[in-house]
Amino acid sequence: MADYKPTEMMTIAAARLLKNDDICFVGIGQPSAACNLARLTHAPEITLIYESGTLATKPTVLPLSIGDGELCDTALTTVSVPEMFRYWLQGGRIKVGFLGGAQIDKFANLNTTVVGPYDKPKVRLPGGGGAPEIATSCGEIFIIMAQGKRSFVEKLDFVTSIGHVSGGDSRQKLGVKTKGPTKLITDLAVFAPDPQTKEMIVVSIHPGVTREQIQENTGWPVKFAAKVDETPAPTAKELDVLRELHARTNRAHAAA
Amino acid sequence: MARITSLSEAIAGAVHDGDTVALEGFTHLIPHAACHEIIRQGRKDLTLVRMTPDLVYDQMIGMGCVKKLVFSWGGNPGVGSLHRFRDAVENGWPHKLEIEEHSHAAMANAYEAGASGLPCAIFRGYIGGDLPKVNAKIKRVTCPFTGEELAAIPSHRPDVAVIHAQRADRAGNVMIEGVLGVQKEAVLASKRSVVTVEEIVDELPERSLNAVVLPHWTVGHVAMVPGGAFPSYAQGYYPRNNSFYKAWDDIAKDRDSFHAWMKTNVLDKGPDAFAQYARKHKAAAE
Numbered sequence: 001m002a003d004y005k006p007t008e009m010m011t012i013a014a015a016r017l018l019k020n021d022d023i024c025f026v027g028i029g030q031p032s033a034a035c036n037l038a039r040l041t042h043a044p045e046i047t048l049i050y051e052s053g054t055l056a057t058k059p060t061v062l063p064l065s066i067g068d069g070e071l072c073d074t075a076l077t078t079v080s081v082p083e084m085f086r087y088w089l090q091g092g093r094i095k096v097g098f099l100g101g102a103q104i105d106k107f108a109n110l111n112t113t114v115v116g117p118y119d120k121p122k123v124r125l126p127g128g129g130g131a132p133e134i135a136t137s138c139g140e141i142f143i144i145m146a147q148g149k150r151s152f153v154e155k156l157d158f159v160t161s162i163g164h165v166s167g168g169d170s171r172q173k174l175g176v177k178t179k180g181p182t183k184l185i186t187d188l189a190v191f192a193p194d195p196q197t198k199e200m201i202v203v204s205i206h207p208g209v210t211r212e213q214i215q216e217n218t219g220w221p222v223k224f225a226a227k228v229d230e231t232p233a234p235t236a237k238e239l240d241v242l243r244e245l246h247a248r249t250n251r252a253h254a255a256a
Numbered sequence: 257m258a259r260i261t262s263l264s265e266a267i268a269g270a271v272h273d274g275d276t277v278a279l280e281g282f283t284h285l286i287p288h289a290a291c292h293e294i295i296r297q298g299r300k301d302l303t304l305v306r307m308t309p310d311l312v313y314d315q316m317i318g319m320g321c322v323k324k325l326v327f328s329w330g331g332n333p334g335v336g337s338l339h340r341f342r343d344a345v346e347n348g349w350p351h352k353l354e355i356e357e358h359s360h361a362a363m364a365n366a367y368e369a370g371a372s373g374l375p376c377a378i379f380r381g382y383i384g385g386d387l388p389k390v391n392a393k394i395k396r397v398t399c400p401f402t403g404e405e406l407a408a409i410p411s412h413r414p415d416v417a418v419i420h421a422q423r424a425d426r427a428g429n430v431m432i433e434g435v436l437g438v439q440k441e442a443v444l445a446s447k448r449s450v451v452t453v454e455e456i457v458d459e460l461p462e463r464s465l466n467a468v469v470l471p472h473w474t475v476g477h478v479a480m481v482p483g484g485a486f487p488s489y490a491q492g493y494y495p496r497n498n499s500f501y502k503a504w505d506d507i508a509k510d511r512d513s514f515h516a517w518m519k520t521n522v523l524d525k526g527p528d529a530f531a532q533y534a535r536k537h538k539a540a541a542e
Contacts, residue, residue: 065334081437176383
């Protein structure tokens with residue numbers, strides 16, 4: 001087996017979760033890499049939608065921004081941003097939404113707004129963007145985030161978008177009918193919500209990673225499922241396609 | 257009614273100190289040349305509205321033009337922070353910046369409500385998160401038919417919208433293609449507007465029956481500024497300069513290097529410089 005980086009394992013593990021008939025709301029960065037890797041391997045007909053309004057887009061290189069010309073050039077159609085958020089997202093037509101964040105808690109609530117107090121932030125982050133409504137309007141949510149004690153925290157400084165709120169049925173009690181985060185894919189493991197408590201628990205560990213490593217990189221006491229799988233290592237094909245995609249992207253962004 | 261003027265006349269005529277101004281363009285067609293002209297003309301105390309503040313508002317904030325920012329995502333797309341925005345929020349430099357923060361769905365709905373002549377936007381959103389705790393304008397309303405609780409925010413009714421588009425004809429009808437963002441809504445929601453275009457043509461080219469066109473009687477000033485969206489892009493004219501967006505990270509990180517860049521590239525230049533930037537970049541990308 002070829003050598004690979006933990007972030008490559010993370011992208012590949014996320015890509016594998018996507019199916020050919022999925023309709024997916026894609027964010028920039030890791031989600032975009034995972035979604036396009038799925039499209040270029042096992043899910044050639046997956047529908048990828050970016051919030052810039054590009055529906056069913058098939059970029060040859062990864063976009064740097066959410067609205068690069070490449071996305072529009074290769075889309076089935078491009079709609080306005082109000083239409084995107086009203087008809088397509090709020091209208092309930094998106095099956096899977098991808099999110100990430102600066103901080104996550106054990107119920108997969110996310111913070112992308114501030115580190116520290118809102119009025120006097122230590123770090124002012126970009127903010128919510130599409131996330132608050134993606135989190136509640138998509139059929140289900142996949143989250144991709146590299147693990148670390150500063151990002152996997154006991155308590156968020158700010159709740160930008162909700163996951164399973166305070167666990168149990170607290171999400172439904174807010175009137176939200178969608179599933180919320182069903183998978184959290186990290187550079188060490190895959191988490192999924194416990195059916196009752198809705199706390200994100202480890203269901204699969206990437207090859208060579210230990211339970212101790214996962215705990216050391218998580219700010220709450222981690223729970224493990226009764227049966228924890230080992231994530232299958234990346235195949236040569238998955239690695240080739242992903243690396244070629246990144247190489248193409250880097251060449252394109254250096255030229256332009 | 258559209259008036260074809262120079263960019264400097266357009267900004268002098270439409271954008272005043274203290275105005276609420278929306279420069280729109282969702283990644284695509286961001287009106288950079290118009291932003292630079294507003295900075296050169298020294299506008300102050302502006303309330304800036306924009307979904308993604310991007311480099312244009314980073315520059316205006318850093319140059320001290322801005323009193324308040326209404327926004328939903330304040331980053332450099334695919335790169336990281338907007339350092340001038342962060343410096344203003346975290347350290348109050350060059351002065352304190354008021355912020356009114358929303359989500360994208362809220363902003364898009366508020367522009368659409370403004371264009372529709374409605375006082376507020378209603379949508380299913382802001383459920384469970386903390387934004388309603390820090391933004392008093394986010395309220396909840398109950399649907400009179402189903403009892404469902406929905407989010408409501410005031411519609412956007414800016415004094416001025418500023419957008420860039422591919423082309424206008426001599427009457428000032430403006431045609432937009434590609435990623436449309438909220439440009440049409442922003443113009444229709446605003447009292448006044450400035451539209452910069454890549455070219456002014458005798459007749460708009462052959463187009464789809466449903467092409468996006470702002471009729472001349474909905475538009476204020478129209479100014480031809482080739483390359484006017486650079487380093488953003490104009491579909492069909494020149495691509496986005498992704499490497500400049502990456503380079504901005506270093507330029508804007510430091511107050512002095514920011515000021516030096518602004519002096520050389522904004523204060524000491526005029527709108528004519530943009531045609532050359534876009535031409536050079538297009539040639540390099542091909």
